Amino acid sequence: MSDDKRSAFGAKRCAAGPMNDARLEAARKRLTESKGQEDAIEGLREIVANLLGSEEIGLFRVDRRTSTFQVFWSFGIDLENYDLLQTMGGSGLERVMRGECHVEFAAGDRSGATAKAQAFVPISVAGQTIAILAILRLLPQKLAFDRSDMELFKLLSDEAAKPLFGSSGHSIPSEGPGIRT
């Protein structure tokens, strides 16, 4: 894939209007008020569906010892044979492991964006990526990811680990809650 169809967004903030602030506040509140891991996962699904516009989502856990990525949970898509490395490429995966979001077909890209728009968001604790949230297809009415979405990605990256995986962020059970379609 050529570079013009791939965009990487780091931690920098973009100009946010008051409505985007409302969106961020709702996402933050939903995550922090989650009652346990199952509710946090449901919250994550709700945030992606309602605020980002996707119903094909995967959450991969990162095993740094073996340098592998395992499906922890998915919604709307079967990820049994999904290969993160093949999809993102080595540089994309490295970027996410460094704590940056990797977004394909962001706003301003050419036609075909909707069908192929994907975002990979590091879920981090103290700067270390412990899981990767994959948003794999947008709803037809959402044309592409935009700059305000990057702020929501940043929030998820910084704040989703604790409700999802506990206060240390490292107490990840070996088995996820399963696949939902």
Next chain:
Amino acid sequence: MSKKILVVDDSRTALMMSREILEKRTTYQCVTASDGHEAVEKAQQEHPDLILMDVVMPRMNGFEACKVMRQQPGTREIPIVLVTTRGEESYMEAGFQSGCNDYITKPVDGAELVALLQSYLGE
């Protein structure tokens, strides 16, 4: 007196987002329900000026709730805006046949939502 909006959604995130927008960024008052059945009850109790309602919900979906409200004297005239993830024409047609006044798709753009509400309710 501020206008009252009944927001109906089984997603806590969607309700939180609506509250953030309506209560902190407009002068509208917000009451909520989490399914169509509760929406019908709340609409009769609260007499909202407008109902913003998700379609896919447990117990009673948005289409069904819309039909029920259109049959009841106390709620027949309340503007209903349906909100859903599905934007296909046939789906929207089903929404209008259930009696809704308008239809918006998720993800909801906050500014567009407020503009739509203002078109029904004023500032």
